[in-house]
Amino acid sequence: MKHAVEFDRVRRSYGAVNAVDDVNLAIREGEFFSMLGPSGSGKTTCLRLIAGFELPSSGRVLIDGVDASRLPPFERNVNTVFQDYALFPTMNVLENVAYPLMIKGVAKRERYARAEEALAMVALDGFAARKPGQLSGGQRQRVALARALVGRPRVLLLDEPLGALDLKLREQMQGELKALQRQLGITFVFVTHDQSEALSMSDRVAVFARGRIEQVDTPQALYSQPASRFVADFVGTSNVVDGALAETLTGRRGAFAIRPERIRLGRFDGAISVRGVVREVAFLGPVNRVDVEVAGRYLSAQLPSFSLQMPEVGTEVELAWERDAAHWLPEAA
Amino acid sequence: MSSMAISPTSPAPRTSLARRVSALLYRRTTLALLLLLTPPLLWFGVVYLGSLLTLIAQSFYTFDDFSMQVTPEWTLANYRALLDAANLDIVLRTVSMALAVSAMSALLAFPLAYYMARYAKGSEKAFFYVAVMLPMWASYLVKVYAWTVLLAKGGISWWLIDKLGLTPLYEWMLTLPGIGGSTLSTSNFGRFWVFVYIWLPFMILPIQAALERIPDNLLAASSDLGARPWQTFVHIILPMAVPGVVAGSIFTFSLTLGDYIIPQLIGPSGFYIGNMVYSMQGSVGNMPMAAAFTVVPIVLIGVYLTLAKRTGAFDAL
Numbered sequence: 001m002k003h004a005v006e007f008d009r010v011r012r013s014y015g016a017v018n019a020v021d022d023v024n025l026a027i028r029e030g031e032f033f034s035m036l037g038p039s040g041s042g043k044t045t046c047l048r049l050i051a052g053f054e055l056p057s058s059g060r061v062l063i064d065g066v067d068a069s070r071l072p073p074f075e076r077n078v079n080t081v082f083q084d085y086a087l088f089p090t091m092n093v094l095e096n097v098a099y100p101l102m103i104k105g106v107a108k109r110e111r112y113a114r115a116e117e118a119l120a121m122v123a124l125d126g127f128a129a130r131k132p133g134q135l136s137g138g139q140r141q142r143v144a145l146a147r148a149l150v151g152r153p154r155v156l157l158l159d160e161p162l163g164a165l166d167l168k169l170r171e172q173m174q175g176e177l178k179a180l181q182r183q184l185g186i187t188f189v190f191v192t193h194d195q196s197e198a199l200s201m202s203d204r205v206a207v208f209a210r211g212r213i214e215q216v217d218t219p220q221a222l223y224s225q226p227a228s229r230f231v232a233d234f235v236g237t238s239n240v241v242d243g244a245l246a247e248t249l250t251g252r253r254g255a256f257a258i259r260p261e262r263i264r265l266g267r268f269d270g271a272i273s274v275r276g277v278v279r280e281v282a283f284l285g286p287v288n289r290v291d292v293e294v295a296g297r298y299l300s301a302q303l304p305s306f307s308l309q310m311p312e313v314g315t316e317v318e319l320a321w322e323r324d325a326a327h328w329l330p331e332a333a
Numbered sequence: 334m335s336s337m338a339i340s341p342t343s344p345a346p347r348t349s350l351a352r353r354v355s356a357l358l359y360r361r362t363t364l365a366l367l368l369l370l371t372p373p374l375l376w377f378g379v380v381y382l383g384s385l386l387t388l389i390a391q392s393f394y395t396f397d398d399f400s401m402q403v404t405p406e407w408t409l410a411n412y413r414a415l416l417d418a419a420n421l422d423i424v425l426r427t428v429s430m431a432l433a434v435s436a437m438s439a440l441l442a443f444p445l446a447y448y449m450a451r452y453a454k455g456s457e458k459a460f461f462y463v464a465v466m467l468p469m470w471a472s473y474l475v476k477v478y479a480w481t482v483l484l485a486k487g488g489i490s491w492w493l494i495d496k497l498g499l500t501p502l503y504e505w506m507l508t509l510p511g512i513g514g515s516t517l518s519t520s521n522f523g524r525f526w527v528f529v530y531i532w533l534p535f536m537i538l539p540i541q542a543a544l545e546r547i548p549d550n551l552l553a554a555s556s557d558l559g560a561r562p563w564q565t566f567v568h569i570i571l572p573m574a575v576p577g578v579v580a581g582s583i584f585t586f587s588l589t590l591g592d593y594i595i596p597q598l599i600g601p602s603g604f605y606i607g608n609m610v611y612s613m614q615g616s617v618g619n620m621p622m623a624a625a626f627t628v629v630p631i632v633l634i635g636v637y638l639t640l641a642k643r644t645g646a647f648d649a650l
Contacts, residue, residue, distance in 0.1 A: 053553055073556040086554035090572040099568070100558035147558065 002065045004029045004155050004187040005050055010059035012045055019045045021211035022059075027155075027189060032181050034190045034198040037208030038234070046208070047157050047191045052076050064154055079148035080157040084164070085140045087132035093119065093143050094128035100151040118146040121180070138169045145180075155187045162197065174201055195235050199223065207231050223259075229329055232257035239263070239299045240329070249274060255329045260289065262325035263301035265317055273320035274299075278311045292319055392624035403620055411625035420609075424629055427606040430521075431589035434528040435536075435582040441529065442536040442581065443574070449537075450544035465534045473531065477598050480527045484518035484599065491517070514601050524600030531595070532588050536581035543577025544570070579641045583634060590630040606630065 007025035011018060020042045027033045035043040048054040049061050052073035060069045068076055079100070087096050094115050095102075101111035119125050122142035132140055141161060148156055158177075162170045178201050181188045192198050198205045199219040206216045207230070215227040226232035229240055242255030249272050250256070267273050276294035287302040288310055301319060303310070311317050358365040395406040414420060449461045468476065483489050494503045507513035507520060514520030547570060555565040593607030604612075606626050613623035 051553075051557055053557075073553070074559050074561055078557075080554070080557045082550050082554060084548075084550060086548070086550040088551060088555075088569060090569075099555075099560075103559045103564055103568075151559065 002029065003027060003062070004031075004064065005189065006060075006062040006065075007046070007049075008060040008062065010046075010049060010056045010061060012042075012049060012054055013057045018211050020049065020056075023211075023213055025206060025213065025216070027187060028204075030185050030187055031203040032178065032188045032190065032201055034192060034202040034205045035208060036192055036195055036198040036205050036235070038193055041208035042211040043191050043193075043206075043208045044159060045211075047080075047159055047189065050076075050155065050189060051078055051080050051157055077153050078155045078157060079151065079153040080159060081141075081144045081148045081161045083160045085132075085144040085161075087140055087143055087147075089132055091131075092128065093124070093130050093132070093135070096132065096143055097147045097150050099147060104151070115146070115150055118150040119143075121149070122146045122176075137164055138173070141165065141173065145177075149180075149184070149186070152184075153186065155189060156181075158188060158190045160192055161190075162192075162194075170197075177201065199235070205235075207234060209234070225327055226257060227330060229255065229257070232327070232329060237300065241297075241299075241326075245295050245297065250323075250326070252328075254331065256326040257329055258299075258321055258326050260300040260302040261287070262321050263299065263319050264321065265290075265301070265303065265311065266320060267318050268320050271320040271322055272326070273318050275316060275318050278313050278315050278317055281310050281313060290317075292317060294319070388624050388627060391621055392628050394621040394624075396619045396621045401618055403618075411621050414622060415625055415629070420626075423604050423606060423609055426603060427590055428633065430525065430528065430605070431586045433525060434532060434589045435585040437525070437529050438533050438536040438585045439540070439578050439582060442533060442540050443578075446537050446540035446577070447544055447570075449541045450547075465537050468530075469534055474594065476531065477527065477595055480523075480530070481518050481598050484516070484523045484527075486516040486518075488518070518599055519601055521600050524595060527595055527599050528589055528592070532585040535584035535588065536578075539580035539584070540574055540577040543574050543580075547573050575641075575644075579638075583637070586637070587630055587634055590633070 003026045005025070005027040007023045010020055010023045010025075012020040023042070023046065025046075035046055037043045045054060049056055050063070052068070052071055052075075056069055060067050062068060063076060063078060088099065091099065094112060097118050098111045098115035101114060106114070116125065116128065119128060122145050124139060124142050124146065127135065127139065127143075132143065135143065141164075144161070162173050165173060174197060177188070177190075190198070190201065199222070202219055204216060204218055205222055207214045207222065209230050215222060215231045217225075217227075222231065222235050226235060226238070232238040232240055237260060238257040239260065240255055240257050241249070246256060247253055274294050276292035276299065278290060279293050279298065280289075280291040282289045282291075283305060284302075286305060288305045290301045290303060290311065292299050292301065299319060358368075391403075392411055393407050393409070395404050395408045395410065396402075397404065415424065445461075445465075449458060449465075453461055485491075494500055503517075506522065507515070507517070512520065512522045514523070517523040551569055551573075552565055555569045556562070560568065591607050593605060593611045596603075596605040596608055606629060610623045610626045613619045613626065
């Protein structure tokens with residue numbers, strides 16, 4: 001199967017620092033692929049390597065099965081939606097969107113017609129004559145999207161495009177982006193540090209840490225079977241239990257992760273249970289987070305806030321979870 | 334943990350005058366602004382605008398050729414006189430020189446400004462700033478006099494041209510009407526280069542500032558969307574540099590229009606607007622005519638700015 005984008009042992013170093021370190025990656029055609037990681041993890045550098053703003057220090061970047069490692073950005077059939085939108089302030093909205101067509105030499109009438117079409121696609125018809133400075137953040141975002149899509153690229157790169165929007169607008173744009181991707185069938189590569197965004201939109205997610213990929217998987221697999229302690233902790237929240245406590249509780253050596261929502265109060269048949277002292281109760285809306293100190297470490301439980309009487313801080317409680325709720329982490333390499 | 338509690342250490346409330354004034358100015362920002370802005374606004378309003386308006390008013394006064402007296406009687410005679418062949422000649426000579434100087438300055442300044450804005454970093458950038466501004470620290474007169482020597486027959490320029498084997502070209506150029514002359518220092522060509530030399534820093538700095546404001550992301554976006562470097566230059570960089578070029582050309586244009594030293598010392602005979610103003614208000618004492626001449630650059634710059642604004646040059650500011 002041909003891949004939209006492929007990384008073959010790609011390394012990008014700045015002096016002695018490897019921003020991207022020996023990354024292998026295959027992004028399938030037509031998928032919504034997210035690159036998730038904290039800042040400085042190499043995800044944005046990977047995006048810039050696909051766009052051509054950075055060139056690999058070693059290894060190859062293939063686009064559409066062709067080695068593009070040395071191609072400049074303007075020779076790659078890949079377009080980017082920038083974090084700060086990067087709209088051209090001297091041009092109005094229509095000219096911005098028509099820009100890639102003008103560069104390709106598309107006749108004026110046709111390029112404006114296609115730009116209008118792209119604007120309609122992002123629900124911005126009627127804004128053609130405005131200047132970027134007269135638009136709100138969300139509208140600028142849509143213009144940037146229309147501009148990047150008007151030339152029908154093979155791959156659309158999105159560099160934390162929703163970061164500057166407020167929560168409601170962000171959630172709305174997430175839905176629209178996903179719908180647009182399904183409708184156009186273009187491969188989307190989406191960079192974000194927001195794990196809930198990556199989980200809710202993507203077909204597959206690559207989790208980055210320190211310039212390397214920790215895991216590439218579907219959101220469900222990422223959540224239920226994290227491949228490392230880092231992934232368990234970064235994607236959602238996890239209680240990682242290891243050492244003596246893990247062994248006393250389960251009789252097995254190693255480390256396991258348990259999601260806070262799998263932990264309950266009380267004692268159940270066939271469940272693992274442990275006693276501890278409540279140190280903090282935080283109301284989060286739909287759930288309460290209860291932090292319990294167990295043998296010198298903290299375990300977080302999430303309890304639905306509508307039904308239960310929350311325990312008092314300082315009281316002793318019993319925590320319990322099903323045996324199969326614990327996910328054993330592979331030994332650290 | 335709570336042993337680190339912050340104990341309130343508020344001193345006994347004193348109501349000194351200074352404190353009350355500070356509090357008042359903090360609450361009433363308009364009052365503070367008013368206090369800050371009144372002196373410069375007064376200065377600007379009275380000294381700059383006041384003198385300018387007086388000047389414009391005087392350009393409508395009557396000058397009596399016989400008694401050499403100025404009387405405050407309104408007349409358009411001075412402006413009519415501007416259209417006399419001799420005076421119109423002066424205006425056109427000055428304006429065409431100012432246009433040529435501005436155009437050449439922009440051409441020369443752009444590459445340097447581009448390098449300063451987008452490539453030079455740290456101490457290299459500081460070096461360029463100093464290098465561009467250093468000539469402005471030296472006396473204008475000294476520089477212009479130096480150029481008369483440099484350009485004179487037998488001067489350094491002469492020697493250099495000879496060494497480069499360009500003497501035939503040079504002598505041919507000196508025969509061109511309107512450009513040449515008996516030597517470089519008495520030719521319009523020489524005057525043109527001295528003007529360009531003197532005003533070039535005023536063009537470099539605004540263009541540099543305009544280019545520096547272009548975010549890197551815009552250039553990345555342009556190439557991402559398929560534009561080759563020259564296309565990015567034409568479609569993104571140039572339009573965004575226009576406000577800088579306009580600002581710089583206002584300097585070079587108006588400074589050339591008003592100069593009266595270079596036309597005296599370098600180049601062929603023939604007055605510039607500046608010389609005319611100088612002699613009208615100095616030796617002749619015809620203040621109204623001098624004022625009318627001064628209004629010419631003001632009107633020209635106004636027209637130029639209006640045109641530039643209409644093309645959308647300032648929209649991106």
